[in-house]
Amino acid sequence: MPNNCPCCSGKPFSQCCEIYLSGNAYPNTAEALMRSRYSAFTLGKLAYLKKTWHPDTCPELSAEDLQTEWRKLEVIKTKQGLKKSIVEFKAWFEDGGEARALHEISLFKLYKKRWVYVEPLDTWPSGSK
Ligand SMILES: [Zn+2]
Incomplete structure (x- = not known):
């Protein structure tokens, strides 16, 4: 049986x-x-996270920032644009034996012809479906 993707x-x-994480x-x-x-x-792929983060918003990441026990990803809504896209998701993790979710509306932009993560938005932009 093949392993299910973590996403x-x-x-x-x-x-x-895998094909993305392997470059x-x-x-x-x-x-x-x-x-x-x-x-x-x-999977603790630090270099991949940096590569896919907009250079203006990418924090100083270290392996210690990747200690969270992620359990499940739910993609709620996506709006794919030509230069800007938005993805709303819930990422479940374990915190002291309790399941918690990070609920985020994320902004992505095309940067040097590649999609990169920019930052979380407070709300889903109005006027979008
Ligand atoms: Zn996947």
Whole structure:
């Protein structure tokens, strides 16, 4: 049985995020990028997270920032644009034996022809479906 991808797509890792994390391909949608970043968080792939973060907003990341016990990803809503995209998701993690969710609306932008994560938005932008 193939291992399911950490991003909860239901696909095996080898047919989902692995190709991105290994650097053999780059996601061409914001959702695929977001999923691959979640997988990178669960697998502690620091270099991948930096590579997929907008340089203006990328924090100083270290391996200690990746200690969270991620459990599950739910993508709630996606709006894919040409230069800007938005993905709303819940990322579940374990905190002292309790399940908690990080609920975020994330902004992604096209930067040097590649999708990168920019920052969380407070609310889903009005006027978007
Ligand atoms: Zn995946």
